Amino acid sequence: MGFIDRFLRTRKFSRGIHPEDHKRPAADAPLRKMPLPKRLYVPLLQHVGAPARAAVAVGDIVRKGQRIAAPQGAISAALHAPTSGRIVAIGDIVAPHPSGLPVAAITIESDGRDEWTTLTACTDPFALDPAEIGRRVSAAGIVGLGGAAFPSAVKLSGGREANVDLLIINGGECEPFLSCDDRLMRERAADAIDGVAIMLHATGAREARIGIEDNKPEAIAAMRAAAAGHPKIRVEPVPTRYPMGSEKHLVLALTGLEVPANGRPADVGVVVHNVATAVAVRDAVRFGRPLVSRLVTVNGACVREPGNVEVLIGTLADEVVEFCGGLRADRGAPARLLLGGPMTGMQVPSLRVPVIKGTGGILVLDGDEVGLRAxxxxxxxxxxxxxxxxxxxxxxxxRRIGAGDLxxxxxxxxxxxxxxxxxxxxxxxxxPLVQYFHHAKGELAARDRHKLRSEATKTLAQARAERLERETREKAETAARRKAGPDSQPAPAPRPTGAAAQPTGECA
Ligand code: SF4
Ligand code: SF4
Structure with a gap:
């Protein structure tokens, strides 16, 4: 038994579960590329942080990879045209979210040519200043592709500033039904390792460890072969146990270090990125390609040809399912539609919603897979x-949530x-415990926002009252001085003399 197995058996990670993985046959089908859709719908908010601001207008002609929305603030991400064509709308569409509420989006009608804008390539990324790599990653609009969708440039620069020692690459993909990272590691291992090497340079970490669950032997073999010439990069199998792909658990499994409850991996000298993010970083830094597509697992008993597909951001999920042969008539109506995996993904009322940067899966499950029980x-x-x-x-x-005691x-x-x-x-x-927790966290966030607003309003009201009081007092003092006559006016400040009295730039 290896160190990691011993460690996991004796530490907290003896918890977690072993759900049926449902990854095959989708995981065994080679990657496919989705043909160009007629229209693409690019939501302005598809990452952690502030939404991007549209930088185009209706009627504009754009090229593939052209920036169409700029980030707002430190935590935000740019958006790029997924293909060449014309902007036909900027307005609300149905959000790829359980609420089905509207979200602002840019709609592009494809011209069918898929022509790239001019891209800035770099033949030697290792000659670049690490901060410049961060700038290129930011300009490419890259966010964590494991589902978190946190802007990657912020994480890279944060790692450098925190002097992290270790870069961990998450190739765990512990969520049942999903296999897009597995396929990526099998088919683009050399690109993934190149991306990891670039990230090592950008973060300044001493070494990188790539954690891959031991139920993916082909991915482990491909990544080990690709990493053979890189002494600072190690590929380490980790036990198959959900939620191994969560940052804190992967850090624990690979290092034995426990990230504090409210802390970040940087607190223990580690930064974690997803393996698909490493490939996106490599494409951005070496070729100047912004993030305009991603791999998506299409799976579930209702799908005729499950597999992994390269999809342009903004493609409607139901068009992706159609590309995978559509729905099986013999399974009846789907019991659940999900974006992402069954454990952490989002249940959506319809698949007429776009794939966004964080969408790792489109699942169409039947009643047996959902296990519908009251x-x-x-x-x-x-x-x-x-x-x-x-x-x-x-x-x-x-129990506390049920009693309304948040x-x-x-x-x-x-x-x-x-x-x-x-x-x-x-x-x-x-x-449905986790649904209770989601709901309660939403209420807490709303309560915190309300508290912040009230405090801000109170501070503003207090500042206004103080200003009015000061103005009234000053007016009263001025009136009193006028009444008392010129002798009571404050004396003018004495004029400076000598060289120091010459205003700058005037001849002496
Ligand atoms: S919620 Fe109650 S019934 Fe369900 S696992 Fe926990 S203790 Fe058991
Ligand atoms: S959903 Fe929350 S409470 Fe439930 S097992 Fe996961 S971390 Fe624990």
Missing amino acids: PGPCIRCSTCVRACPVGLLPLEIA DAAVKFGLKDCIACGCCAYDCPSHI
């Missing part, structure tokens, strides 16, 4: 407690919950 009462069996990889008491958090739920660790879904997956009463 929830029963909690029998206090503590299965959820044993399953939780963070060491929380999910049943107690759920503060008590926070005391029981609601904010530490990583929404992995292990507790709900294992609960014998089929209680």
